[in-house]
Amino acid sequence: MKEIISMKNTMVKEIKKLRIKKHREAQERYLIEGFHLIEEAIQANAEVEWVLLSQRGLEEWSEWISEQEDDRFIFVTEEILTSLSDLPTPQGMLAVVKMPKTEETLSYSGRWLLLDNVQDPGNVGTMIRTADAVGMTGVILGEGCSDIYSTKVLRAMQGSNYHLPIVRHPLAEAVEQFKQNNVPVYGTELNKAAVSYQELPKKEAYALIMGNEGQGVSAELLSLVDHSVYIPIIGEAESLNVAIAAGVLMYHLLPF
Amino acid sequence: MKEIISMKNTMVKEIKKLRIKKHREAQERYLIEGFHLIEEAIQANAEVEWVLLSQRGLEEWSEWISEQEDDRFIFVTEEILTSLSDLPTPQGMLAVVKMPKTEETLSYSGRWLLLDNVQDPGNVGTMIRTADAVGMTGVILGEGCSDIYSTKVLRAMQGSNYHLPIVRHPLAEAVEQFKQNNVPVYGTELNKAAVSYQELPKKEAYALIMGNEGQGVSAELLSLVDHSVYIPIIGEAESLNVAIAAGVLMYHLLPF
Known part of the structure; x- marks a missing residue:
């Protein structure tokens, strides 16, 4: 698993910007937090770019993580994870997801x-x-x-x-x-x-x-x-x- | 109208504590914010102890305020009002209300x-x-x-x-x-x-x-x-x- 331990890492800085709408639109990506939403995104075949895990997240979902054999997983320090989270108690797991490219079509029926x-x-x-x-x-x-x-x-x-x-x-x-x-x-x-x-x-x-x-x-x-x-x-x-x-x-x- | 301009005023300090449950229970009072809730409390004859108004609140609801002839109104600085509010944009009006003393009775019907x-x-x-x-x-x-x-x-x-x-x-x-x-x-x-x-x-x-x-x-x-x-x-x-x-x-x- 890749590792990021510096708060000054460029990727960390770019991801932090995703908390602001203007940057989400520029980067065409968004952030989701917590096991439940990340599992939903993966199941739905959303374009999950990175899954950031802290020690806490690794321990809590170790079984699920080992089943994924996923090279999109990145280990980060609790400090980095907390800086990216907007929860009072971060859950140790964040993902960067690409926005869908094709606009959904409107059917005007149903x-x-x-x-x-x-x-x-x-x-x-x-x-x-x-x-x-x-x-x-x-x-x-x-x-x-x-x-x-x-x-x-x-x-x-x-x-x-x-x-x-x-x-x-x-x-x-x-x-x-x-x-x-x-x-x-x-x-x-x-x-x-x-x-x-x-x-x-x-x-x-x-x-x-x-x-x-x-x-x-x-x-x-x-x-x-x-x-x-x-x-x-x-x-x-x-x-x-x-x-x-x-x-x-x-x-x-x-x-x- | 009474006036409080010092952040160190004892009453301001006591009111600030009302954001924490333990202090609400000890003081048997709670804080409400904004015109709508305060009007509801007054109409319902809740025991409104103080209504704190900043310059902004005074200007926005001047007509309503003049109709009240109320000696519970206190003028405070924007700084004090903001320190007591938990809104990103405080509305210029806060009230301290006594908790009802008599426990409501349960009817077990309806x-x-x-x-x-x-x-x-x-x-x-x-x-x-x-x-x-x-x-x-x-x-x-x-x-x-x-x-x-x-x-x-x-x-x-x-x-x-x-x-x-x-x-x-x-x-x-x-x-x-x-x-x-x-x-x-x-x-x-x-x-x-x-x-x-x-x-x-x-x-x-x-x-x-x-x-x-x-x-x-x-x-x-x-x-x-x-x-x-x-x-x-x-x-x-x-x-x-x-x-x-x-x-x-x-x-x-x-x-x-």
């Missing part, structure tokens, strides 16, 4: 989740994980959404980015395409003049738009949708967390 | 959410916010749950702690009480031998147990419940986030 300006990384990641669980066809990210290659989104996705297509695309354009294909488009609103989700029929194909944490779905997009939908609030809460709302809606709309 | 060893503050807070939205009777926190007076839980709850009872109580004992009162108790499991939630009838009264992020509900509690329930996973995700699962279940079980 069940799609559309995210409009969702800013919290935990919300973006959790909604993608839920979309995966519900067997959605894919996820479309419009303007203003959190970068899916940030460590917080990657952690919340739990590997779901390897399971379903996630496409960046202007939402207004996508909505028009769905409508042309007779796929109903639902926007979510707090407005009680909207239709309660309980009245929506279960659907084999639909596009569901979830919006920004504070402002909701943009007025422009809401003017394009087939139905504005709301989830009734029975108690005193002003609203639901957007990821919770998305989960309730996607499970309700399941066609079986 | 709809209850029980949290077993849920450790992530965002998950605990979001589930309490959702329980509020669904109009649950209350929430019971068992062993190992994140402290609801930590700033992260308070932020995720969005004031729902002022809307419904949140009680610390041993869950095994609570489950026995619910059963004695003929209130069905549901535990959540990934096990497909469990009942799919879609088969559960809507209920006026039930207790729903959600478990730890990694381990789920403890085996001991699962052995006591009336039904183990699971949410079908259609895609490749291994599991749902616990707060998403709780949202799907509570909305499904709504009796209307």
Whole structure:
């Protein structure tokens, strides 16, 4: 196994930059942390470039490591690993993964989740994980959404980015395409003049738009949708967390 | 309005300690941050002891502040406010609130959410916010749950702690009480031998147990419940986030 023991190593410096979006885009790579995500990436045949292991990681996953016979493994000091991690207690294992080169294609059929300006990384990641669980066809990210290659989104996705297509695309354009294909488009609103989700029929194909944490779905997009939908609030809460709302809606709309 | 301009002020030092659970419990007070939460606390007649405002906060909410005629307001420097905040961009407004003295009483009737060893503050807070939205009777926190007076839980709850009872109580004992009162108790499991939630009838009264992020509900509690329930996973995700699962279940079980 290769070894890096100097904090000044050029590769270490380049990898550290991957914590910043601009550098991820320039290097076309991202960082994932912890055994679970790395195992998911390898199983999904993602282009894992390097797996960095500290003594702690080597000891904890020795059996799995020996099964891999992998020349992408590099031993690093705990100091290096900690400097690359953004966890309070690093897990001893980090990987550098190349971003997929081919843009996923949009089919405009099936069940799609559309995210409009969702800013919290935990919300973006959790909604993608839920979309995966519900067997959605894919996820479309419009303007203003959190970068899916940030460590917080990657952690919340739990590997779901390897399971379903996630496409960046202007939402207004996508909505028009769905409508042309007779796929109903639902926007979510707090407005009680909207239709309660309980009245929506279960659907084999639909596009569901979830919006920004504070402002909701943009007025422009809401003017394009087939139905504005709301989830009734029975108690005193002003609203639901957007990821919770998305989960309730996607499970309700399941066609079986 | 009173003024504090020294970082060495004793009151500032005491308030800073409230970021640590041990000190919150000793002082029987907690910190909330930002206009929205403070407004919720005042509206709910929580015992707001002090509201600290920096120049920024004074300017942003001047109208609201002038309407309050409140001698609990204290002007502090931006430096002091920033030192007390745990946000990257402090909002210029913090409040010290006394913990409620009287323990909420448990009714063992109606709809209850029980949290077993849920450790992530965002998950605990979001589930309490959702329980509020669904109009649950209350929430019971068992062993190992994140402290609801930590700033992260308070932020995720969005004031729902002022809307419904949140009680610390041993869950095994609570489950026995619910059963004695003929209130069905549901535990959540990934096990497909469990009942799919879609088969559960809507209920006026039930207790729903959600478990730890990694381990789920403890085996001991699962052995006591009336039904183990699971949410079908259609895609490749291994599991749902616990707060998403709780949202799907509570909305499904709504009796209307």
